[in-house]
Amino acid sequence: MKNLITSAGFVILQRAAISVSHFNKDVKKELDAWNEGFKVKLQVSNSPLAIAWIKKNGALKSLPADTKDFDLIVQFRTPDTAFRIITTLSNVPKAFTQNRIQAFGHIPNSMILIRILNTVQAYLFPPFLSKRVLKRVPKFSFSQHMGRLRVYTAGLLFTW
Secondary structure (H helix, E strand, O other), X not given: OHHHHHHHHHHHHHHHHHHHHHHOHHHHHHHOOOOOOOEEEEEEOOOOOEEEEEEEOOEEEEOOOOOOOOOEXXXXXXXXXXXXXXXXXXXXXXXXXXXXXXXXXXXXXXXXXXXXXXXXXXXXXXXXXXXXXXXXXXXXXXXXXXXXXXXHHHHHHHOO
């Protein structure tokens, strides 16, 4: 059951990140640091669970997880760690400090990914859940709430 929940969470995270990268100015600014064609993979160690993105035209696009030569790979050491983060029972900074997540690639690029995923989580989760995974829960303006609606509809349903 944990693998099913984690797999569904990965799909949601992948689609939400793609959606947010098209309209959020902070995410677009973070993506400017990566070269065009930059490839990122998020995976669970010793498991087929993985998602991947590529930067194209200033935004994230989906990429098959079995693609070769990633610029950055972030790996959860156990399926339980991935499950705890996907279900908001733990947060990414805590998991990094406890050595439950490892990054392969240039460290500043992993920090960019963390900032992007923090923004994505702010759009995905309501404030009462965001408090558990984010250091600071952002106050959303009306347009950002509309962006959240866009993530829930166009992003999750149609991957845009």
